[in-house]
Amino acid sequence: MNILIIGLGLIGGSMAKSLRRAGYAVDGMDRANVQVRALAEGVIAAAPQSAEGYDVVFVALPPDAAMRALDEMPFSAGAVVADLCGVKGAVERCVYAKPRRYRYVGCHPMAGKEVSGLENSCETLFDGASMIVVDHPQTDAAAIALLERLFMRMGFGCVRHCTSAEHDAKIAYTSQLAHIVSNAYVKSRTAEGFSGFTGGSFQDMTRIAGVDEEVWSRLYMLNRDAALHELDELLAHLLDTRAALASGDEDALRALLREGRLRKELLDKERKIV
């Protein structure tokens, strides 16, 4: 089985390293300087010029570049081609806009870091993490089965199936909104001279504030309705809290905090059951 990874950044690089750990030799494509480095470090076995001749291809590029690759690159007939973008509806529409020789599977690994690039990739990034695999009427069952075996070898703890619409709605909440909030949180003028005034709460709240604005502004635009929906829901809850605080209504505030606490306990229980 010939495996190619297109894009050797944090995700693509970590996939190459975790596959190497599992005993696979994979090839990789990226800009020349990245390819040279990946070759020198033994992350990839070869740096081809074309995607042809590969049985499995992982497209680990930002959405626009991924869609361009899926639309234009000459993959081999029957090749299993998976993208790893953080939005799935837009990519799926692009792929299925016309018949393809390859077998497409939309994927999204639930793992990341607040830093990017091959230099931050590591073979343990996916250990125990969840991989989302998108089901679509045109998805080939054998292609999914093959990928699932590879994901397990990479160290993923589980594979979660859903439609692209389900994916985009959930991710707008669990990931996209979190990045908006963290990015907005650090903007307070009170942040200056914060050293010594913080424990874990502030660190957690601001860890992912430093988003790559090029990548994320695209991700938001490609999943705009869902992201907006979640932002509005959060704003509504924050405005409830604001009203209780502003009017000095301690009972109302207590009830709102209690609602959140019970909700959190429910989510923790759900996590334990699954």
Place this chain on the structure above:
Amino acid sequence: MNILIIGLGLIGGSMAKSLRRAGYAVDGMDRANVQVRALAEGVIAAAPQSAEGYDVVFVALPPDAAMRALDEMPFSAGAVVADLCGVKGAVERCVYAKPRRYRYVGCHPMAGKEVSGLENSCETLFDGASMIVVDHPQTDAAAIALLERLFMRMGFGCVRHCTSAEHDAKIAYTSQLAHIVSNAYVKSRTAEGFSGFTGGSFQDMTRIAGVDEEVWSRLYMLNRDAALHELDELLAHLLDTRAALASGDEDALRALLREGRLRKELLDKERKIV
């Protein structure tokens, strides 16, 4: 030096344990069942009925109970008495409303957990953390020096001095707002069935959502202006993001995300310097 800790929950219990680790025997007061347990586990050496006769007393109680204790308990003349509440202006006003026989120092450890109680306390809770000590014209320098030595023995990494107003403004941002946001974040209806759709971002954002509503509604009311100010600042930034998203203005969104990223990089730099 006789040391008493009033309140053997997460903070008081951890203080007792970290002092025990450093070779001190401390006494403790709490409800009967907690005292029995703390004695049985060797966390405290004795469980007295009165705070009299102690050189150093840590009041590790929620704000209202702490203010009541500081106002009414018969501390020995000259005793160093420190509270550990998350708001400092209100407690300070209570203490200095009349002359006291004891030497008061307002303190606030920058360490905690999302769970409470003696059963969750541990001797390493404060290791490397910051302890905030409030300066006030009436604070006794020798009392502060004595406490600082004890804090270092407990494992704290540094002591940060400020006024109660500075404390309350900073904490409204680094801690109180974080808990409001986390508590509101979990309320989205999209949270149901979230398992498999989350990486570290969602976990970080929601870790502290389950606040004890009794304790925190009081904390917010006692620091209402500062908390409201920070909530309004965050809301303004979120509404900027919302406007860019709603109008599909990708350039504006990119600029907003960039502003947050640069801000985050500045804060990270500040953290490294201090």
